Amino acid sequence: MTVRQIAAVKTARYAVLGPEDGPVDEVWMACHGYGQLATYFARHFEGALRPGRLVVVPEALSRFYVTEGGRRVGERVGASWMTREDREAEIADTVRYLDDVFVAACARADADPRAVRLGGMGFSQGTSTVVRWLAYSPLIQSRERRAGRLVLWGGALPHDLDLGEHAPWLNAADLRLVAGDRDSFATPGRILKEERRLTDAGVAYESTSFSGGHRLHDRLLADVMQPIE
Template sequence: MELKTISTARTARYISLGEPGADIQHVWFCLHGESQPLADFAAQLVNFDTPERLLVLPEALSRYALPAGPTETPVTVATWFAPDSLLPDLADLTTYLDELAAEVLAQCPANVPVTVLGYGSGAAAACRWLAGGRTNYDRLLLYAPVFPSSIDRRATLVGLPERPVTLISTTTDAFTSEAAGVGLLQDLQDVGLSAQHRYVSEGPLTLAALGTVGK
């Protein structure tokens, strides 16, 4: 028995907070965490939802339903990396996110500033996308980042363009020690990227907490 692969078109989903257009001054691509419903992620970003800012929340391609009780409505969630298909998943997510970004940005003013925010495992997905893709961006925000052990974090960071990176950690102990960010901050600095580390409380994020007031 031999496991084989085939490439095929499929339909991806995303949430758009705002609509592309001539009045958009900032575009954010925001990648959710592991098994995090898009609606829950959107609730964390409610403070960024303003008329001049477009937030695009792509859903990972590997969708599945969380277990639910007999009277509960199943919730669909997704993962960026399946444990037994890492390399194909990385290639697929780069193609997917590049195509989504190109479609969105084509409807916005030329050279609109682009921010990429990755949360949890979405931070690893964001880094792999930007290191291997063709999407131009201005800032990278990594919130409680978690890199799967199967991904070479240092090799991924080496491939990132020289853009400012902000590492964001929570002030609570709700996340793993990796998400605290100390090791990642050192790796970012070691590969020559300009990185800063900020701390936030749980709940909806604010621009002030991220050090990005007005952006």
């Protein structure tokens, strides 16, 4: 058996909050977690809006019917960024897709994708996704500063990312780690392990905990999304 690859065209969607027709001086790319959709996830950012800020929420390309205990949860649909199957191709596809979304959103808002202030935010599975985009996108690499703020919520940086190699841009990105004190995925132990990994690589970060589980906290989200300097 021979397995081959072919590039396919797929229609994707993203949600936008803020002045889509400009003027815009700050764009946030926010990647949702496993089993979520962009329209649901985007609602959490309404309290973080301000004049000149555009929040862009891409939706992962692989949709599925959500199940719990082997049974479908009604008609609920979620999306996933990737699996371990053919992972290198999936990572490359996702990086190109996020580039396309970012460029399209900037074009509509008359903002320069190479110069506009950029914030990255990821929740759960979306943390690895947004970090990989910032790390591997040629477009983002061409910017003077890849990101002015990077918020990783309820998740971690990709385990296979060489933090020593990527420390310069991570240190310029004002990295924030956020997790609930009862998060069943980003447990206190896992957060501590991630903090040690960052410290060993010489990457500065700020870590914040709140009372709760694996979820967003809208007021805290607005706080960590203060204007990028």
